[in-house]
Amino acid sequence: xxxxxxxxxxxxxxxxxxxxxxxxxxxxxxxxxxxxxxxxxxxxxxxxxxxxxxxxxxxxxxxxxxxxxxxxxxxxxxxxxxxxxxxxxxxxxxxxxxxxxxxxxxxxxxxxxxxxxxxxxxxxxxxxxxxxxxxxxxxxxxxxxxxxxxxxxxxxxxxxxxxxxxxxxxxxxxxxxxxxxxxxxxxxxxxxxxxxxxxxxxxxxxxxxxxxxxxxxxxxxxxxxxxxxxxxxxxxxxxxxxxxxxxxxxxxxxxxxxxxxxxxxxxxxxxxxxxxxxxxxxxxxxxxxxxxxxxxxxxxxxxxxxxxxxxxxxxxxxxxxxxxxxxxxxxxxxx
Ligand code: DAH
Numbered sequence: 001x002x003x004x005x006x007x008x009x010x011x012x013x014x015x016x017x018x019x020x021x022x023x024x025x026x027x028x029x030x031x032x033x034x035x036x037x038x039x040x041x042x043x044x045x046x047x048x049x050x051x052x053x054x055x056x057x058x059x060x061x062x063x064x065x066x067x068x069x070x071x072x073x074x075x076x077x078x079x080x081x082x083x084x085x086x087x088x089x090x091x092x093x094x095x096x097x098x099x100x101x102x103x104x105x106x107x108x109x110x111x112x113x114x115x116x117x118x119x120x121x122x123x124x125x126x127x128x129x130x131x132x133x134x135x136x137x138x139x140x141x142x143x144x145x146x147x148x149x150x151x152x153x154x155x156x157x158x159x160x161x162x163x164x165x166x167x168x169x170x171x172x173x174x175x176x177x178x179x180x181x182x183x184x185x186x187x188x189x190x191x192x193x194x195x196x197x198x199x200x201x202x203x204x205x206x207x208x209x210x211x212x213x214x215x216x217x218x219x220x221x222x223x224x225x226x227x228x229x230x231x232x233x234x235x236x237x238x239x240x241x242x243x244x245x246x247x248x249x250x251x252x253x254x255x256x257x258x259x260x261x262x263x264x265x266x267x268x269x270x271x272x273x274x275x276x277x278x279x280x281x282x283x284x285x286x287x288x289x290x291x292x293x294x295x296x297x298x299x300x301x302x303x304x305x306x307x308x309x310x311x312x313x314x315x316x317x318x319x320x321x322x323x324x325x326x327x328x329x330x331x332x333x334x335x
Contacts (some may be wrong), residue, residue: 001042001049005060008038012068016075025076032068039065105335106205106324109312110187113207116231117185120224122209125184127170129191132160135169139291140248155193155202163191167208168248171284171303174210175292180299181213187308198320205308212284212294212301218251221281221302225255229278233257238264240275249282249303260314269314276314279306 012032019028032038042061049057103111114124127135137149148154148165155163170186186208194200211220222241229239238258246252254277259270266272281304286296309321316335318324323331 001045001053001057002060004042004045005057005064008032008042009064009067012038013071016068016071019075025072029072033065033072039068102332102335104324104332105312105316105318106308108335109308109315110205110207112232113228113306113308113311114185114187116228117209120227121183122211123184125170125174125186126188127164127167127173127186129164129189130157130161131164131169133162135172136162136164136166139172139288140168141285141287141291142247146247153193155191164188165192166190166305167206168303168305170208171210171248172288172292175212175289175294180294180301181211182301183211183213185209196322198322201309201321201325203325204321207306207308209281209304210284210301211303212289212299214299216300216302218283218302221283221304224302225279225281225304229255229257233260244280246280246282248285248288250285252280252282255279255281261317278311278314279304281305 012028015028015031019025030037034040039061042064046054046057046061118124133149136154137146142148154165157163167186167188167190170188174182174184174186188206188208189203190206191203192200194202196202211224226239229237237260240256241253242256244252244254256275256277258264259267259274259276261267261269262274264274266274270276281302284301284303289296289299289301309324312318312324313321
């Protein structure tokens with residue numbers, strides 16, 4: 001019987017070495033290790049041997065079963081099958097980082113501007129980007145021969161329809177729809193037929209403001225806009241108002257702040273002047289009130305407008321306006 005055990009061991013070891021996949025290993029297990037397998041057959045045969053030899057044969061048989069089982073287990077652990085990851089998949093590699101988006105720098109600036117004006121009691125309104133000549137120019141007191149009405153500056157879609165060149169027409173639309181008092185800001189895209197360069201683009205964003213009520217004065221304009229400038233740019237900043245002309249306001253002013261790059265000494269950014277223009281404003285012209293049916297004897301108001309790209313360029317020290325529109329992640333990821 002010892003010969004039989006030794007022969008079976010040899011046979012089993014050979015068969016196991018030849019079994020390379022899961023199916024062959026299964027066959028091996030059924031042939032040798034299962035309840036009706038070859039090892040079990042020898043255990044059955046043990047019953048017929050003389051009693052005094054049973055312990056010796058039993059010991060060898062047990063050893064055979066244990067050894068073959070161990071070899072089988074080792075072989076199974078290394079066997080390949082389709083559920084196992086292929087060797088080309090390295091599970092120890094660190095995972096890929098999740099891509100998290102962020103707000104566009106223009107949106108960040110706009111959000112800040114909105115929050116400041118909302119905290120001062122302003123609502124938010126918007127209007128169409130495709131406008132007519134009347135809302136974009138006529139109702140805003142532009143003379144019929146004003147140069148802005150020229151094809152050179154404005155994208156006309158037809159004789160009447162055009163892409164708005166500023167957010168001021170939203171003032172007209174708000175006043176046409178709401179009786180006074182009104183106090184709103186109106187952010188949005190505007191379009192101009194300009195040569196594209198690092199300084200100007202055919203599309204940009206503005207925030208318009210309008211406050212109309214009984215007894216609104218230039219002091220209200222100054223108080224509100226100075227408060228905005230201090231909250232947005234910092235309270236130690238110097239500013240100045242300089243008279244200018246807009247068709248829709250009288251009197252009109254541009255607001256300047258000290259250049260925050262050179263502190264007013266003069267540099268490339270402020271073109272050596274020490275000041276940066278950030279905003280246009282003025283008291284609403286009575287002709288504008290007349291176009292929307294407001295009583296210009298009873299109501300007064302101020303309006304203002306500012307460009308968002310310009311503010312963002314200054315704030316982040318960006319030297320090319322086109323970067324805002326290229327959607328290059330190498331640029332956007334910095335904000
Ligand atoms: N619409 C002007 C522009 O595009 C900006 C502006 C200036 C708006 C003065 C106003 C204002 O409401 O009062 O340049």
